[in-house]
Amino acid sequence: MDSDSPLYLGIAENKTLSERIIGCHLSRMRVSALRRSLTEVLLGDLNLRTRIVRGTAKRPSKYGMTSDGETLLTEWMLASLEVTWVAVDKPGPLEQSLVGILLPPLNDALATGSPFRPYMKGLREKVARGARVEP
Numbered sequence: 558m559d560s561d562s563p564l565y566l567g568i569a570e571n572k573t574l575s576e577r578i579i580g581c582h583l584s585r586m587r588v589s590a591l592r593r594s595l596t597e598v599l600l601g602d603l604n605l606r607t608r609i610v611r612g613t614a615k616r617p618s619k620y621g622m623t624s625d626g627e628t629l630l631t632e633w634m635l636a637s638l639e640v641t642w643v644a645v646d647k648p649g650p651l652e653q654s655l656v657g658i659l660l661p662p663l664n665d666a667l668a669t670g671s672p673f674r675p676y677m678k679g680l681r682e683k684v685a686r687g688a689r690v691e692p
Contacts, residue, residue: 564638565591565663566656568648578640583631586622594663596622596630597680603629607684620685 567590569577586592586607596605605626622630645651656664662673665681 563659563661565594566652566659566661567591567664568652570648574640574642583634585627586620586630590665591663592630592634593681594665594677595634596626597677597684598663599630599633600684603633605629607687 567577572580582589582591584592586596596607599605600607603626606623607620607626608623643651653667656667657670660668660671660673662668662671662677664671665674665677668674
């Protein structure tokens, strides 16, 4: 993977790009696959602490992060990541195609052929096992 390859590729189909970034990716780990993937990769480097957030009948339990961890991750993202975009009328098919071709390592759902997928899956399982349970 070269430095020009994207780490993650996603769409903002029903929101503006700023709504998607601020409301999702710079918000909480529970609502952003990008944040979950970054947490898994940066857990030790940033000394992040995860926790199990009990769910409801409609929303099952997921692991989340302490508020201090969320702040640390957001600060790291703002200092370290860049965003670029392309405006298209129907982004879904383009996203599927580009993820399938570029295989960004932090995409988990559509990058099924990614050589990074087994590694990321292992990290995800390790982080989930190590999360402490909170009411």
